[in-house]
Amino acid sequence: MFIGIDDTDSPNYMCTTFLIIELIKAFPEWDLIGMPRLVRLNPAVPWKTRGNAALAINIGRGKGDCRMIGMLGNRSILSYPRSYSEPNQEEVLERASCVVEKWAQKDYSDPGLVILSKQPEESLYHQAVTTILEKDDVLRVIKELGGDYFQLNNGRGLIGATSAVAWRPKDRTYELLTYRHRELWGTERVISEQEIRLLDSRYPSTFNNFDFENEHPAIIPHTNCPILYGIRGDSAPDLIMAMLSIPSEIPESWLLFITNQGTDEHIITDWKTLRPFSSYEVVGEVIGEPWTLRGGHVFISLKSDNGIELEAAAYEPTKSFRNVIRELRRGDRVRVLGEVREDYGTLNIEKLEVIQLAPSYIKKSNPICACGRYMKSIGTNQGYRCRVCSTRADEAIMELEKRSIHTGWYEPPVCSRRHISKPIKRML
Numbered sequence: 001m002f003i004g005i006d007d008t009d010s011p012n013y014m015c016t017t018f019l020i021i022e023l024i025k026a027f028p029e030w031d032l033i034g035m036p037r038l039v040r041l042n043p044a045v046p047w048k049t050r051g052n053a054a055l056a057i058n059i060g061r062g063k064g065d066c067r068m069i070g071m072l073g074n075r076s077i078l079s080y081p082r083s084y085s086e087p088n089q090e091e092v093l094e095r096a097s098c099v100v101e102k103w104a105q106k107d108y109s110d111p112g113l114v115i116l117s118k119q120p121e122e123s124l125y126h127q128a129v130t131t132i133l134e135k136d137d138v139l140r141v142i143k144e145l146g147g148d149y150f151q152l153n154n155g156r157g158l159i160g161a162t163s164a165v166a167w168r169p170k171d172r173t174y175e176l177l178t179y180r181h182r183e184l185w186g187t188e189r190v191i192s193e194q195e196i197r198l199l200d201s202r203y204p205s206t207f208n209n210f211d212f213e214n215e216h217p218a219i220i221p222h223t224n225c226p227i228l229y230g231i232r233g234d235s236a237p238d239l240i241m242a243m244l245s246i247p248s249e250i251p252e253s254w255l256l257f258i259t260n261q262g263t264d265e266h267i268i269t270d271w272k273t274l275r276p277f278s279s280y281e282v283v284g285e286v287i288g289e290p291w292t293l294r295g296g297h298v299f300i301s302l303k304s305d306n307g308i309e310l311e312a313a314a315y316e317p318t319k320s321f322r323n324v325i326r327e328l329r330r331g332d333r334v335r336v337l338g339e340v341r342e343d344y345g346t347l348n349i350e351k352l353e354v355i356q357l358a359p360s361y362i363k364k365s366n367p368i369c370a371c372g373r374y375m376k377s378i379g380t381n382q383g384y385r386c387r388v389c390s391t392r393a394d395e396a397i398m399e400l401e402k403r404s405i406h407t408g409w410y411e412p413p414v415c416s417r418r419h420i421s422k423p424i425k426r427m428l
């Protein structure tokens with residue numbers, strides 16, 4: 001029996017993943033089937049709180065070899081590969097809705113809880129991760145599958161909750177989340193930053209641990225939420241080892257989630273028109289020199305292989321990534337991934353591959369006259385003239401620019417990456 005939840009937290013407090021811990025506590029006589037799912041949906045959704053995460057678990061009577069995937073105080077949390085019997089749907093709804101009622105930040109959120117004995121079609125997840133869905137579409141799916149739901153306020157969380165159940169892990173990663181003792185919520189987290197800096201080298205299957213450019217530990221949340229830290233990676237056992245390597249205050253509980261983080265599943269690769277609130281892969285050519293706007297945002301113009309002209313931008317928070325965009329030149333061939341913004345229709349660059357560098361020429365000097373002197377410029381775009389013998393020339397002496405970028409992938413520093421964006425580390 002799947003339980004999906006979403007939209008329960010506020011910008012500075014609580015976390016929907018914590019409600020999974022509370023749901024596990026609420027069903028002590030039932031087993032977890034598979035791992036809890038932490039599913040990132042369309043990052044371009046305007047009403048998301050942070051990373052547009054939705055959560056789901058599957059409970060039943062476990063069968064097959066179980067694995068330990070977490071601890072709740074002194075109790076192990078086990079996960080079974082299959083189930084041979086399921087709880088009663090109405091009972092699950094009643095108990096799970098008490099959990100949402102108790103923990104949801106009702107003044108800030110639109111909580112949704114769904115109970116489904118069957119998974120919705122996978123296409124629902126694909127729509128939710130790439131486009132904007134209507135709540136009515138999701139209510140229809142719940143009804144068709146004979147599911148139940150509970151909602152507070154406008155219940156928009158039902159969109160994410162149902163889509164999280166619809167996800168079929170293909171490319172998948174894991175996140176190990178640790179939770180603080182209740183009395184410590186809101187206090188400074190006690191954790192060794194030094195060890196976090198070492199995670200990438202000690203556990204190469206982990207990613208987005210520390211932002212070395214901004215000197216920031218990316219595994220620690222900024223808010224007063226119950227999370228102590230969360231480590232992301234490709235190997236669940238490595239995440240447990242990584243957790244054990246970090247000296248910190250003792251967490252009250254920890255839990256492994258299977259996720260679509262770091263997969264780029266939000267990117268639409270096959271498209272004819274670019275629409276706001278979705279993210280695309282655009283392959284094409286740079287058609288002008290880069291320019292910088294006040295505030296430090298860097299722009300380029302592109303023409304895609306299917307003939308669409310657009311502007312793409314690397315915004316100020318992407319820091320040194322903007323230097324890569326500044327180094328692009330007319331004629332370079334690139335692959336750009338990013339969200340189309342509603343306001344200007346600009347593509348917000350999340351990652352870039354330089355496919356081919358075009359030869360670029362820069363001015364070396366004014367032309368030299370036959371009489372041996374350097375010519376002088378007559379005015380912008382008007383050419384050159386020798387002051388002595390009045391000989392004219394149109395062009396300066398040019399030389400091939402030595403490019404400081406090369407072919408390959410580039411991405412922003414860890415702190416300005418999206419949870420769902422695939423780190424280059426995972427692409428190699």
Ligand code: ATP
Nearest residue numbers: 007048049050051052053128132133156157159160
């Ligand atoms: P956190 O990451 O802290 O859990 P969040 O960023 O996930 O917060 P929510 O508070 O869950 O933000 O808000 C996202 C809202 O958007 C939810 O109500 C969810 O159901 C809804 N939503 C998610 N994906 C879509 C989509 N594709 N179309 C429409 N609504 C969506």
